[in-house]
Amino acid sequence: MMYSKNVMEHFMKPKNSGTIKNADGVGQAGNIVCGDVMFIFIKVKDDVIMDLKFKALGCVAAIATSSIVTELAKGKTIDQALEMSNQDIVEALGGLPPVKVHCSLLAIDALKEAIYDYLKKQDREIPAELERAHERISKEVQGIEGKFGNFVEKQREFLLDKK
Amino acid sequence: MMYSKNVMEHFMKPKNSGTIKNADGVGQAGNIVCGDVMFIFIKVKDDVIMDLKFKALGCVAAIATSSIVTELAKGKTIDQALEMSNQDIVEALGGLPPVKVHCSLLAIDALKEAIYDYLKKQDREIPAELERAHERISKEVQGIEGKFGNFVEKQREFLLDKK
Amino acid sequence: MKVYLDHGATTPVAKQVLDAMTPYFDKKFGNPASLHIWGTEAVDAVEKSRKLIAKRIGAKQNEVVFTSGGTESNNWALKGVAFANQNNGRHIITQKTEHDCVLKASKWLETQGFELSYLGVDNHGLVDPAELEATIREDTILVSIMQGNNEIGTVQPMRELGRICKEHGALFHSDACQSFTKEPLDLNKDKLDLITINAHKIYGPKGVGALVVKNGTKLTPLFHGGQQDPGRSGTINVSGIVGFGKSVEIADNKKNKLMKNLRNYLIDRIMDEVPNSFLNGHPEKRLINNANFSFKGLEGEALVLRLSARGIASSTGSACSSKKLEPSHVLMAIGRPAELAHGSLRLTVGWENKLAEIEYAIDMIKKEAKWLRDIGGCDDV
Amino acid sequence: MKVYLDHGATTPVAKQVLDAMTPYFDKKFGNPASLHIWGTEAVDAVEKSRKLIAKRIGAKQNEVVFTSGGTESNNWALKGVAFANQNNGRHIITQKTEHDCVLKASKWLETQGFELSYLGVDNHGLVDPAELEATIREDTILVSIMQGNNEIGTVQPMRELGRICKEHGALFHSDACQSFTKEPLDLNKDKLDLITINAHKIYGPKGVGALVVKNGTKLTPLFHGGQQDPGRSGTINVSGIVGFGKSVEIADNKKNKLMKNLRNYLIDRIMDEVPNSFLNGHPEKRLINNANFSFKGLEGEALVLRLSARGIASSTGSACSSKKLEPSHVLMAIGRPAELAHGSLRLTVGWENKLAEIEYAIDMIKKEAKWLRDIGGCDDV
């Protein structure tokens, strides 16, 4: 089996799937060309991430990493959450096949984007590193959308409607 | 099985193996490098080959073709025997594997050489074609003997002793 | 319930096939190259299989050379023709939806000074004979076009393509791994020079195949050695070949009809009952056991693994590309956008499948597709 | 009585091996490349075998690549190293008594612009390390020396040869088909980069082998494709590999001792009781199950077939050259004159042979050798 037991558990019964109405922040990462698109919704209180939900269109690893990232980030402060790396996710899942490690990066990216969105909405200062990450991630998302029609666009509208 | 049933029968229970004391003619063909050496002994009366025996050091096909050639030539006149071709042998054996067809040529050669020896001893005229064949066959035998020591030489002495 | 719907990847060995093979492991275990009775017994068994296979493909017995499978046969056909015929030209034509082993061997030949042309396919996966006609040249030594596609099942117009090859003096090879015994194919009538077939797609064992080589075809060996089989060296896999022969013997129209009926039922119900589903491949000119769908708003690997957890075997893309990231090259070649290329599911039925199994699978596909679309935020697409 | 004494050609599949394989034909029949449970079950079985084999040869698990047998592995090792490393040099060294597949692959490489050197052997079939030392050059990319000879059984001094290869930066390959599990061999200790092994010489199935490839070795694939095994494409022969693993697992010193005792008894009695018989190969440095004689005044094929008619399996030369005319290239290389090279008999024992079988065989060999010498006019030689 290419996936660990832990990955399969998170894939078969993901934690925190769904959306959050009136989320304090929403982040998107990934693109449909690589087959994986993730959205993370966060609810923040006193700088602590109280709740997270995700939507993930993608492979087993995309779903499992989305699930675990919501678990790991829950209860963390914004700063703590920003310190999380994809390695934390890979470890928590008991490993990922080499070709799927990029999913753990996507999950971290989606979380970062949700935090970015939250900070932006709060008019708070964006750490320089997060700003750079945001530029990269949103470029990846945009570039693809331009090329591959409006599927993700529609999906985003649909999801943001749902909140 | 690469050999026909008929070949195997002649190999397992060859006809006319042995030598003829005071043979009217003895012929040798083949060489030890190719792995096959044959001797044919004939007894002739009123131009008819009354009896034949053979000795064959060689593979299955060498033994089987020696056996069948003695059978086929028995009762034939000298002229009839000289008309025999290796094709007659192959047919009588129900076929030979392509790499073994040369054994049927050797058997015919040994018979020719025995007839040559007989005609020579009788001081009879040698047909031109037979003369040419004799030159070729004896060259094959000699060339090899020079190169590969005295094994065949000793074998011949031994056999001619035995006659 | 356990339902195996991945016969395009491999099949179980049929009981009759296994029974035929078994004595050749420990009782009649001789090496056909041996002179003794153990050897000749093995030769007889191998030749019996060779005859059965030759007959089915319209070849002479000595035109069937046994190999270790489709991959070897395809590599041998391409590289063997290339190396042996390079004095006649260095141009080879194949097409975009070939099996990975043909495409990768082709790519390698490009590094060895050969020029490759890859024909396109239409939205149904069909090669256009006119494109072949336009691409084939004086120096084209080989045209390699698979008969039935392993992913989307599309069956190519072999006879037309063969005619064009012959008119231009190019050798014609076909990878018939998926179509052998399912679609008619004839070495001579279809003007072929080389055909790749294997056993493990037709209820025979893995690790056995053949390259059918028309007499007179110049071909450099891939395996040099004692030439245990003409042009191919290596101890002959007797039990495997006996199994291959038997698998061909038991493949018949009745079983084909059975597969086609199950497959048609499957396609009809999935297309009706799963919203936003698309059939990949040609609606009629397709392998009788192949169904391939794209589902919008979900990803194929995830669906395969959800179905696996329900006891159902299926695939996305080809089995061998399941460890890769790129969307299927076949679905891209037929013009599917990435979103659909990623969301493909291949179901390949077998004659041992029961209708109840197919029904269970349909129920589970509906359920799991919905679940995945929901978690992906696309439950309305 | 039926007595099989041709284990050097192939062995029966041992009962334990067949039992281990059987479920992988029709029950656990999945393709390891598939994502679903049928696939993962197959992967587990294959990896278990890979581990067993790796351990036995001192390799890491990922250094064992499964193939269709010794011929494929040897062809791959030679051609794969040649194509991948030609920028470092085009000189390859092998030796005169290699198996046909190594020699023919070498001859073919000569036609592709490679320069081959063939080391000689002494009267016992041993390669001289000093000759290797004198032949190896700056541009030597590969040295290929078999461990145990398939005809005369001579076992080469691997460690010494390996040391020389490493000192000169050449890759070192060994064909260990005959010696695997019989003689110690260790990828690292013997400084090897590539090792060829197969299953059907050690009570495993035909059509399965492996090339052990030290990590980091540059090697062009022989089979391009989906890379189902690293560097080797083609659907993995699961049942065969399970059998290969089991055959390695059951091969042990007790069985080796058994074979050696039977073989020694056989050699002693034949040498004593058949006049004008000669032992081919090294008296001590030889494969534990191999006996090879030359009998003056008779021809080997005829003896093999006479013995076959008595129910005894034996061989002359190598099995694969039994359809050829030339005397064995191995016997010529060790300096046997043609008369002795033609009159060779190879007997290779197995652990399932009984002493009574060996005794029967000895009686028959005496009888048939006498008969053949008599019919050849050499009954006194």
Ligand SMILES: Cc1ncc(COP(=O)(O)O)c(C=O)c1O
């Ligand atoms: C169309 C096609 N060609 C080639 C192959 C490769 O054959 P094998 O698995 O026997 O190497 C396959 C199956 O894997 C196939 O479906």
Ligand SMILES: Cc1ncc(COP(=O)(O)O)c(C=O)c1O
């Ligand atoms: C020394 C040696 N190398 C290579 C081979 C070829 O292996 P295979 O028969 O598995 O192709 C054999 C046996 O046939 C052998 O004895």
